[in-house]
Amino acid sequence: MSMFEGLKFRKISSPIHSLDPRVKFFYVIAMFAAAVMYMEIIPLIALFLIQIPLIIAAKVTRQWIKSMRGATYLAAIIFFTNLLFSYFYPTGESFSYIVEHATAMTLRFVVLVESFSVFFLTTSPDHLGLALENSHVPYEFCFAFTTAVRFVPVLAEEAQTIMDAQKARGLELEKGNFLKRVKNYIPILIPLIVNAIRRSLELAEAMESRAWGATKNRTNLYELKLHRGDYVLTALTVLLIVLAVYVRLYIPIPAVSEILG
Amino acid sequence: MIEAYDLHFVYPNGVEALKGVSLKIRNGEFVAIMGQNGAGKTTLVKHFNGLLKPTQGKVLIDGVDTREVSVAKLARKVGFVFQNPDHQLFCETVEEEISFALKNFGFKENVIKRRVTWALNLLGLTRYRKTSPFMLSGGERKRVALASVLAWNPKILILDEPTIGQDYAQKEKLRQFILQMKAQKKTGIIVTHDVEFVAECNPRVVLMSNGKIVADGEARKILTSPEILEKASIIPPEVSRIFLELSNIGFPTNVIDIYEAGEIILDFWEGKRREHV
Numbered sequence: 001m002s003m004f005e006g007l008k009f010r011k012i013s014s015p016i017h018s019l020d021p022r023v024k025f026f027y028v029i030a031m032f033a034a035a036v037m038y039m040e041i042i043p044l045i046a047l048f049l050i051q052i053p054l055i056i057a058a059k060v061t062r063q064w065i066k067s068m069r070g071a072t073y074l075a076a077i078i079f080f081t082n083l084l085f086s087y088f089y090p091t092g093e094s095f096s097y098i099v100e101h102a103t104a105m106t107l108r109f110v111v112l113v114e115s116f117s118v119f120f121l122t123t124s125p126d127h128l129g130l131a132l133e134n135s136h137v138p139y140e141f142c143f144a145f146t147t148a149v150r151f152v153p154v155l156a157e158e159a160q161t162i163m164d165a166q167k168a169r170g171l172e173l174e175k176g177n178f179l180k181r182v183k184n185y186i187p188i189l190i191p192l193i194v195n196a197i198r199r200s201l202e203l204a205e206a207m208e209s210r211a212w213g214a215t216k217n218r219t220n221l222y223e224l225k226l227h228r229g230d231y232v233l234t235a236l237t238v239l240l241i242v243l244a245v246y247v248r249l250y251i252p253i254p255a256v257s258e259i260l261g
Numbered sequence: 262m263i264e265a266y267d268l269h270f271v272y273p274n275g276v277e278a279l280k281g282v283s284l285k286i287r288n289g290e291f292v293a294i295m296g297q298n299g300a301g302k303t304t305l306v307k308h309f310n311g312l313l314k315p316t317q318g319k320v321l322i323d324g325v326d327t328r329e330v331s332v333a334k335l336a337r338k339v340g341f342v343f344q345n346p347d348h349q350l351f352c353e354t355v356e357e358e359i360s361f362a363l364k365n366f367g368f369k370e371n372v373i374k375r376r377v378t379w380a381l382n383l384l385g386l387t388r389y390r391k392t393s394p395f396m397l398s399g400g401e402r403k404r405v406a407l408a409s410v411l412a413w414n415p416k417i418l419i420l421d422e423p424t425i426g427q428d429y430a431q432k433e434k435l436r437q438f439i440l441q442m443k444a445q446k447k448t449g450i451i452v453t454h455d456v457e458f459v460a461e462c463n464p465r466v467v468l469m470s471n472g473k474i475v476a477d478g479e480a481r482k483i484l485t486s487p488e489i490l491e492k493a494s495i496i497p498p499e500v501s502r503i504f505l506e507l508s509n510i511g512f513p514t515n516v517i518d519i520y521e522a523g524e525i526i527l528d529f530w531e532g533k534r535r536e537h538v
Contacts, residue, residue, distance in 0.1 A: 158348070164312045169333045169409065170365030187361070190351035194395065198347070200396040227502040 008063070008153060009124055015229055016122045017060035021131040023230045023237075024119050030237045031115035034244040035108045043099055043244075044107040050240075051114050060121040071110065079106040091124040096257040125149040127224075135225050147203070155196065162191050190251040262289055262323055263309055269317035270304055271503035278304040288416075289446040292441055293459045293480065296469035302452045303344075304401055306419050309450070310339040319525070322417075327535070340415030344422040345368065346406035350393070350394040355386060358394050359409045366413055380408040383438070400426045417448040422457045434462035436462055439446045460484055460498035460517040485515045 016024075031047065038044055055064045081103035086093070093101075129146035133139060163173070166187045173184050247253070263286040271281040278301045286292055294302045297346050307313040308320045311327040320344055322335060343349060350356040359380055361391045363373045374385060381387045382405045387398060396403050403426055410418070439449045439462060459466065459480055466483045468476040470493045476483050485501045497505065497517075502527075504516045512529070516522050 067529040161343070161345075162348045164307070168310055168343070169311060169349065169362035170333045170336050170413075172333045172365070174333070187349075188353045191348055194351075195347050214332075229339050 006104075009120060009122075010060075010063070012059060012135070014058045014060075014122070015125075016118070018227075018229065019122070019233060020224055020226055021123045021127045022135070022224070022232045023226070023233050024123060025131070027233060027237045028115045028119045030113060030241050034240060037244055037248050038253075039101065039104055041104045041107065041256050042253055043247065044104055044111060047111045048107060048114060048172060051118060054118055055114075058118065058122045060118075063121055064114075066119055067113065067121075068110070071113045075109055078109050079103065082106070094257070095219065097255060100255055100257055126222075130160045130220060130222065130224055133220070139218060151196075151199075155192070158195060159188065159192055162188050214228040264321040265305075265318070266306070266320075266365065267318035268308065268315050268320060270301075270307055270308070270313060271316045272304075278472055279308075282469075282474055283318075284467065284474065284477070285448065286448060288448055289443060291443050291449045291462065291464040292451075292467055293462070293464045294450065294452045294467045294469060295454070295456075295459065295493060295495060300469040300493065301472045302469055303421060303505075305448060306341070306421065306452055309336040309417070309419060310341050312341070323457045329380065329465075333365065335364075336415075337413065338415055338420065339417045340410040340413065341419045342407050342410045342421060342423065344407055344425070346394075346399075346402040348358045349406055349409070350402060353393055354391050355381070355394050355397075355405050355408075358390065359412050362409055362413055368413070376412045376414070380412040383411065385434070394428075400428065400431065403481075404431070415447075417450070418442065419448070420451045420453075422453055422455075423451055424453060424458045424482055432458055456484065456495060456498045460500065461519075463517065468495075470494075484517050 031051070035044065035047055038047075079102050083098065084103045086098040087102065125146045128149065129142045132142040132145060167173070171184065171187055174181070176184065183186055263284070264272050265284045268282040268284075269277070269373070271277045280302075282305060284305075291502070294305065296302050302362055306314065306393050308315060308327065309322065311330065313334045322339060327335060328477055346433075350358055352361060356377055359377045360373045363376055368376070379385075381390060384407060386404055386408060389401065389405075394402055397405065403423075407420070423435055427435065430488070440447050449464075451459075451464075463480045464479065466476070466480045468483060468489065475492050476486075476489045484497055485505070487497060487505065490497060495503070500519055500522045501514070501517050504512050504522065505514055508514045512525065516525065
């Protein structure tokens with residue numbers, strides 16, 4: 001749960017929050033591409049570190065740390081799976097190299113979570129919907145998307161209440177073997193799903209009573225416009241990609257174990 | 262007995278919902294916890310069955326610290342009916358819904374059957390025994406939720422906003438039931454905004470505002486003090502509002518009961534008539 005807490009948008013003002021969501025999305029994709037390009041530890045550490053100024057500028061350090069902490073479980077799984085696979089399918093590499101490789105793979109995941117975290121922590125769902133609309137996605141889909149995002153915290157809160165209500169009726173979630181535990185979640189899932197459906201029908205009625213879709217050409221109260229900050233981030237992102245490709249192609253990257261050994 | 266000592270609670274998002282609440286509720290007491298939205302009423306009662314554990318301070322239920330036992334164990338003693346029945350109904354029939362908790366607590370099959378019949382009868386749901394709870398109206402669903410808790414006969418019963426969506430007849434039944442509980446030395450706690458309902462029941466009132474208890478005492482005293490009620494954004498019940506208005510012609514100000522009010526008015530009228538003769 002804490003990982004989702006670390007992705008939840010909060011309305012505060014910062015230079016990063018006011019950036020155009022399209023530019024930020026471009027940045028996320030670029031980070032993604034750069035992280036996937038490398039299997040060595042040093043450039044991945046660099047990718048991890050260069051994002052930290054952005055996080056500090058966005059004033060979301062606390063939430064970001066939360067998302068990182070939430071990601072540790074998955075990161076641990078990735079690390080140990082990589083170790084295990086090198087163990088079962090030996091490639092003749094030294095142990096220090098294997099550990100380094102597993103660490104790099106984990107770091108790659110951490111970099112991805114980091115950039116997604118920056119994106120979701122600083123982009124309001126409304127802006128995101130606006131960006132989709134400007135990218136010529138049909139309005140119905142944009143609306144469905146923003147609504148879905150908007151209702152995630154509501155649903156999470158509701159799940160908590162349902163859990164409390166069932167616990168108050170003597171339900172013990174942690175009791176029994178694996179199958180029993182899965183079954184324990186039925187009293188939570190059914191009310192959650194029924195309420196979600198009921199709520200969506202109510203939402204549809206409320207929207208229709210407020211003339212949803214009455215005009216073909218919608219206008220927006222807020223328009224997305226590129227500002228200086230957006231051009232700066234775009235330029236930096238392009239630079240990052242060019243640099244990443246150049247380093248990949250022309251500069252050999254030593255492993256840490258080589259440097260130390 | 263419920264005892265809370267200097268109870269503080271901070272939600273994970275940093276909201277301090279309780280700021281030092283101390284409260285003692287004896288067996289057989291009937292308590293209404295009132296206050297505006299966000300005063301911390303629900304947060305407080307969620308401590309009584311261990312759903313929330315104190316950030317600071319402690320809660321004892323019959324001398325047992327809530328931090329030391331599981332919710333399931335406490336629930337056997339402390340029944341909690343949530344505000345929205347849709348947060349708990351999930352079975353195919355009303356009957357199964359009511360027996361869910363009984364099964365969790367390990368009651369025997371024949372006992373479950375008897376208890377379910379008893380609870381259905383008590384809340385006027387017998388004809389819905391085999392109906393899906395999702396097909397019922399809002400008020401009926403609320404009664405199913407109540408029945409599903411009453412069925413295991415908990416010693417302490419907590420009702421979160423029990424009167425919402427209930428018509429007068431159902432409210433009256435609920436009141437009768439609470440009085441019956443009182444006679445059986447059971448503890449009833451209701452969290453509510455319904456001043457009129459509280460006035461009719463005349464319980465002990467605990468008034469909360471901003472995470473603290475601002476007043477604690479007889480309904481008769483608290484519900485007729487506009488200064489105290491104002492702190493919790495509550496207005497006095499209609500009867501006492503009339504009597505407060507009429508206090509300058511000699512009416513008592515501490516009336517919340519309609520029958521008592523009627524008698525006072527009759528006496529007053531009788532007195533006036535005699536003066537004229």
